[in-house]
Amino acid sequence: MAGTPIDDVVDWSTKLSAWKQDALRRLAISNELTDDDIDALLAMVKHAAGFALTVPPPSPVPFTKAHFGNGEYQPIVLKRIANVENVNRLVSKASLTFCPKALTIVYGRNGSGKSGFVRIFRTACRTRVENQAKLKVLADVYGSTPGPQSADIVIDAGEGELVIPWSPGNAASSQLMQVAVFDTASAQLYVDGGNQIRFLPFGLALPHRLNAVCITLKEKLETERAKEVGNKVELSAITFPIQRNTAAQIFNGQLNRSTPDAQIEAATTFAENDQKRLDELTATLSAGAAAVADVNALSKWIDGLIQEVKEVGSAFADPALEELRKLRASAVAARQAATLAAGELFTDEPLPGVGSDAWRALWAAARNYSVKEAYKDKDFPVLVADDGVAECVLCQQPLLSDGVARMQRFQKYMDDTLDAAARKAEQVVEDALRGLQGLALLGAHDFADRLEQVGKRDEGLASVLAILQGSAVARRAEALARLQGEESGTVAPLTLPMEEMEAFALRLKAEKDGLAQAANTEERTKLEAEKAELDDRKMLAINRAKLTARRDLHVVDDAYSKALADVQTRGITQRANELVDAHLTTAVIKRFDSERARFDIMHLNVGLARKSNQTKAEFEVDPKTRLTKVTSEILSEGEQRALALAGFLTEVALTDGSGPIVIDDPVSSLDRDRSAKVAQRIAEEASKRQVIVFTHDIVFFNELCSAADQVGIEPVTVALFSDKAAAGKVDTAGMPWKGQNVAKRIGRLKNDAAPLAKLHAVSPADYEYQVKNLYGRLRDTYERVVEEVVFRDIVRRGTDVIQTQLLRYVRLPDALAIRFHEGMTRANTHSHDNPAADTVSVPLPHEFAEHISELETLISDLKAESEAAEAARPQMRPKK
Structure with a gap:
């Protein structure tokens, strides 16, 4: 531990990733990160996660103590709220001016318009109320033309006045976040919710703000992931008709971001042979x-x-066909030769054509008939029969000598070499024909x-x-x-x-x-099994593009997973809470108990414990009972309001800087004793920071003014009133008479007496009327002197508090009593109704001025006598 909160934050940051250090640097030097800042950080996260970015991200810059500006913090001052339009019943251009330092008290009866101004502050500044319905600011619900709602909140941040425009729904100004607002709506949250330290001191807010950046980046990454990946992985899945343990399905199931293209190529190869x-x-x-x-x-x-x-x-084949052609040619040539020879041999035959194809066919038929039918088992031609002359197998007539000689010539021809050669060649052709494929x-x-x-x-x-x-x-x-x-x-x-x-x-x-x-x-x-492997491999081959797309989606999705893991907030939250516990928790609890003691509610059995989340440190009120978790169900309304104020003041006391606080009706439901304590506490706070209080309680108003006087503050008071037309009107005369103390009453009397001399010269009747009224106010002031000066506010009208210890200041010598009696008698004489007879003269203007001066001198002498009384009673001083 380096010893200081910011040193601890810087030391812790060195263990973070580079982009987180850069984020801390940006957060330390800027109240709000711009869209460009977020985009730059997102690019750094994605680059670290392995995204392929078209434009390289900026180089991250490590966070150092120098980026934090040594913890310096420039507070603001609320100067005024002006130009209010269409807010509740507030008058057009309604305006309030505030004391730039110390205390401003805005008094007004119910319906005077105080809440309208508070509601503007509640939406523009820091409040525990986060319910948008409760924060809603209405226009005049009975008005005819509401128009847009707007106002100007004028601040001074050390460089002169700055106007911050306000309208419902506008983004909150980071500077106005310094202003804390307490009202009835937020009081309930302080009681039941606890203290939310939104502006942690000394840089302790940086880890929580880093968490907020992480959450923003996480949302952007998840949105991108849904768009870029979404259900595309499922859509790129391959649905096999049958689920089985094939190599293809195993590969498909094991496909991931690391699967190379070569493996996809090998797994999806499906060739023609396959x-x-x-x-x-x-x-x-x-x-x-x-x-x-x-x-x-x-x-x-x-x-x-x-x-x-x-x-x-x-x-x-060609050679075989050529051989067949040759066979035919040989047979034809042989026959031609035999025919030629026959022609020469049978020139004397009675009929032509002996030796021709037809003749040889006839001869062959005759031979067949002879050997098979007519002369079985005898050589052809049969020339002599067993019983004598044979018959011709052709003409069925006996063969005479000429016929026998002719048949012999024919047989000789057929037995001739040329004819035999021709018949052989022809037989070869016939055999070829019969043997043809x-x-x-x-x-x-x-x-x-x-x-x-x-x-x-x-x-x-x-x-x-x-x-x-x-x-x-x-x-x-x-x-x-x-x-x-x-x-x-x-x-x-x-x-x-x-x-x-x-x-x-x-x-x-x-x-x-x-x-x-x-x-x-x-x-x-x-x-x-072989068929199943081929079927599934074919399915992979058909869907190769889906495999590649799914692999690529896995690559992108894995990068998003890494990026989302890098923006997780658990570790940051843990360290942020450790830093808060080390540097803040004890201070918060101690301060909360101190505030409770100031309001006399230490008897309430409630505690305060840290309950933080990702983006804020919160200290929750613990009712210390199992019967309920809601403190408001246990405490009375007055106790709740006192507890809420203790929580609110604890929060603002531990907030960076000394930003203004706005408090609306702080003593609602409080008894007068605690009301006085609240007045004293607010006056004390106003000595440290700008405080603006709205109240309708005139007694509390006086208590607050008195408490301010005790701490040496001169509060600025504003009186609001309403009429039938509108609310939020500022009384130009200032506070009501009954709400003014002795000093302010004397000042008012002097101011009102200034025109008397002129009026006396113009209209004695009007002068008499005015001076009579002023003597009545002078009489009221003498009466308030008794309460405020003579008896030192020991007993005050409207309160049940008696400060008996102040009796040591009370002493009224005869001379002062006589002077008081004379002055009071004179005021009574000139303010009461006198006889019609002119027995009591009307004092002249200079006389009325002298009578005021006499009262001032009397007051000064009474105070001096009071201090002398205290000095004369040393034994009565309270022990310190």
């Missing part, structure tokens, strides 16, 4: 017996197609259906196979045409996708194996 595998798994797990059969059939088909395509590649699969009617099945698994392969089929069919037709001698001359290109088909065949096999696995419970479980 989709294919997912499709396979979906089909496998959803397949039934029919699907299994389809896959098996397709697998067999693709195996057969592979073999057929191989054969197509062999049979219909039939395209059992490529040319089948269900090829399109199979192709569709392939396409569902591999669209590319299906397209290639479709082209292959067209090429194969075209090339087979070309092969047939070439064997038949009708070649087109152009052939479709032939591409054989052997690797693709073999790979597809392997996939089909895997699909068959998968279907077999799906039929197995254990294996099916594995497939389902």
Whole structure:
């Protein structure tokens, strides 16, 4: 501990974060932080929390004792309240002027307008009342055109007069916060709520004010957080159809502000192969017996197609087609040679065309008929039958010698080498035609259906196979045409996708194996798990943008969490209370007890204990009973008012500086004994600070004036009155006569006597009327001299207090008694009604002035005699 409150605050501040030290510096040099100050502090907080700011914040400046200005505090003085408009029934431009030092007493009967002025002060200055409904200032509720409410409060802060405009709802002036207001509404709060030390001395307010800044920053951060983050994290969440423990869902659940882009990229990768595998798994797990059969059939088909395509590649390749063309060409050439030879051999035959294709067909048919039907098991041609001449198998006529010779020539021709070669070549062509690839699969009617099945698994392969089929069919037709001698001359290109088909065949096999696995419970479980991983990874891939957005929101939200943690007030509040306890609590309790003793309420079983919150230090009245927590339920109204005044005076005594206080009806419900004590206490306070008191109690008014005299203060008094038109009017004559003491009465008499000489010269009748009234007032003053001067206010009318200890001052010698009697008799004579006969002359103006002077001399002699009496009785002096 450094020893002084401000040193302790500075020492504590060195342990705070940089922006808090800067905040303390700003608070120490400014009554109110501006919006720019708050924005700068907010930027520092956000920078410390890791926000990416577009504009760097200002560098924080550490708080030092020099920033506090060594605890200097400039108090203000209330000069006047003026230009009041539309407040209650106060007259337009109502105004009150206050004594810049010491005491101002504003007296007025009920309804004279005092409360209107107090209500203005209550809303503009410092008061315990915080309920806005109670602070509301009304216009004249019976007025026709209320208009806006306004007033000017004129202060002096050491640099001349300053006008502070007032109107309901305006922001409070920090300077007027030095002015404390006590009235009936706040009295209840002092009794039941305690003392709220809002302006803590020696810098002790700084930690509480730092809390207020923290609360402001917290509100701004929470507002920003709601706007920037809000429910966006929930909105960016990914909803999986099934909640399960897949890698994708685990990653999604563990996503946080630290998740790098690379991890998000890896977790959301979903390639084409992944989709294919997912499709396979979906089909496998959803397949039934029919699907299994389809896959098996397709697998067999693709195996057969592979073999057929191989054969197509062999049979219909360009070299093979060229070979077929050559076969046909060889057969044609051989036949042409044999035909030429036949032409030369059968020139004498009756019919042409022997050796032609038609003829050879006829010969072949005849041979077949002969060996199979007519002459079974005999070589063709049969020229001689068992029973003689054979019949011709063509004409069914006996073969004569010419016919036999012809048949022999024909047989010889058929056995000839050229014809045999031609027939051999033609047989090769026939064999080629019979052996031509039939395209059992490529040319089948269900090829399109199979192709569709392939396409569902591999669209590319299906397209290639479709082209292959067209090429194969075209090339087979070309092969047939070439064997038949009708070649087109152009052939479709032939591409054989052997690797693709073999790979597809392997996939089909895997699909068959998968279907077999799906039929197995254990294996099916594995497939389902694999499918779940792929499904959820695909969901992550689809929502990759949401993952990145949520990660970024977590980054921002975490920064807000750090910033909000940095503006928490618990630690500051704890330290603030420790400082208050160390430097203020004892003083508050001691002062509160001292004030209670002054008002003679120490017998009340109440205490005072600190009860602080984040932004203020408060000392609560404790009724010390479990039956109630509300002190007002225990005490009488008079005790409550005395207790409230004790609390109020405790608060203002421990407030920074010596700001003015405004007190409204302080002795409401008090007995006269405590009323006098309150007057003495207020007069004492007025010797230290500016005090303004509003009262309707004329006795208390006199008590307060007397108490002021005792402490050497000359109070300024103001009298208010009201009429049917308005309230708040200031009586130009000053205080009512009965509220004035002897000295003021004499002053009033002198003032009123000044115009008598002129009046006497103008109108003796009016003069007689006026001087008679003044002698009546002179008589009143003689009577007040008895109470105030002769008997030293030992007994005062209207009070039940008798100050017996002052009897030692009382002594009235005969000479002074005679002078008093003569003066009182003269005043009676000239103030009472006299006979119509002119037996009593009217005193001249200079005579009335002499009579006033005689009273002043008498008063001076009476006071001197009183002091002499005290001096002559040393044994009667009270013990000190």
